[in-house]
Amino acid sequence: MNDSLPEEIALRTETDIIVVRKSVREAATRLGFGITDVTRIITAASELARNVFLYAGSGVVRCRVLNGSDRVGLELIVEDHGPGIVDIDQAMQPGYTSGGGLGFGLPGAKRLMDEMEIESVVGKGTKITIKKWRKGT
Amino acid sequence: MSEERLSIIKVRDILMVTMPADPDDATVSALQERVLLAMERSTARGVVLDVSAVDSLDSFFARMIAETTRMVGLMGGRTVLTGIRPSVAITLTQLGLTLGKTRTALSVDRAFEILRDGSQQVQKP
Ligand SMILES: Nc1ncnc2c1ncn2[C@@H]1O[C@H](COP(=O)(O)OP(=O)(O)OP(=O)(O)O)[C@@H](O)[C@H]1O
Ligand SMILES: [Mg+2]
Numbered sequence A: 001m002n003d004s005l006p007e008e009i010a011l012r013t014e015t016d017i018i019v020v021r022k023s024v025r026e027a028a029t030r031l032g033f034g035i036t037d038v039t040r041i042i043t044a045a046s047e048l049a050r051n052v053f054l055y056a057g058s059g060v061v062r063c064r065v066l067n068g069s070d071r072v073g074l075e076l077i078v079e080d081h082g083p084g085i086v087d088i089d090q091a092m093q094p095g096y097t098s099g100g101g102l103g104f105g106l107p108g109a110k111r112l113m114d115e116m117e118i119e120s121v122v123g124k125g126t127k128i129t130i131k132k133w134r135k136g137t
Numbered sequence B: 001m002s003e004e005r006l007s008i009i010k011v012r013d014i015l016m017v018t019m020p021a022d023p024d025d026a027t028v029s030a031l032q033e034r035v036l037l038a039m040e041r042s043t044a045r046g047v048v049l050d051v052s053a054v055d056s057l058d059s060f061f062a063r064m065i066a067e068t069t070r071m072v073g074l075m076g077g078r079t080v081l082t083g084i085r086p087s088v089a090i091t092l093t094q095l096g097l098t099l100g101k102t103r104t105a106l107s108v109d110r111a112f113e114i115l116r117d118g119s120q121q122v123q124k125p
Helices: A015-030 A035-056 A105-112 B025-042 B059-074 B086-095 B108-123
Strands: A008-011 A059-067 A072-080 A115-121 A125-133 B007-011 B014-018 B046-050 B078-082 B103-105
Touching: A008 A015, A008 A035, A015 A035, A015 A059, A015 A072, A035 A059, A035 A072, A035 A105, A035 A125, A035 B086, A059 A125, A105 A115, A105 A125, A105 B086, B007 B025, B014 B025, B014 B108, B025 B046, B025 B059, B046 B059, B046 B108, B059 B078, B059 B086, B078 B108, B103 B108
Parallel strands: B014 B046, B046 B078, B078 B103
Antiparallel strands: A008 A059, A059 A072, A072 A125, A115 A125, B007 B014
């Protein structure tokens, strides 16, 4: 089922955000997610990918199928070697932005997904893992 | 490149703007300038922005729409957004986004009605 999932999508330019959205749509649809969940996952991925492009310049998105004992899910890992996030709690606050955005990307992505984990080291980079489990199986 | 897929046509005195399915940032950014230029050139009195082909709206796109509405407003026009899919409405709301003062309509027909009625209200008194 996961053999045709793209292993890695490089994020270097704005147009790569579209590549991420397309790949994520394909992966989520193939896994049997409903249209609303597919849209949620695409939107969360789009927010994180754009953050990489804006704040770190470049990075990578990895897509993985989660095969739990009783459930199936999709995991996305969005990683960069940019400046890192100084205060993660602050960055997660709806409305907080350092870049003239709306400050909804990170908190929004968390609400749209089932799980989100941020690892960030100042000066080293940021790794954000998001997961969505398929409902109704 | 895909910027060309953003279509703007004039229907009577209203600009009908149709967004492509998965616009890149350049297309979304071009939205503002192209709509405002078209407003000026055609002396349209309102804009119908059709996003029915769009299957995901992120915070960047939403901000551009809200800003475009404000800019069109500064030029004296109104914008009505139409074609938001159910899944997009759910996602936008969960993201915590609003579209500012953008009016919305369920169909293109309704959007035209809103713009027509709105101008009658303004002209009556
Ligand atoms: N990959 C990253 N590397 C460094 N800093 C980041 C990264 N992602 C987010 N941030 C920081 O966290 C803040 C909040 O991010 P968030 O996506 O919530 O809002 P935003 O990007 O500022 O605005 P929006 O996403 O609504 O357009 C950013 O302003 C930025 O300072
Ligand atoms: Mg952001």
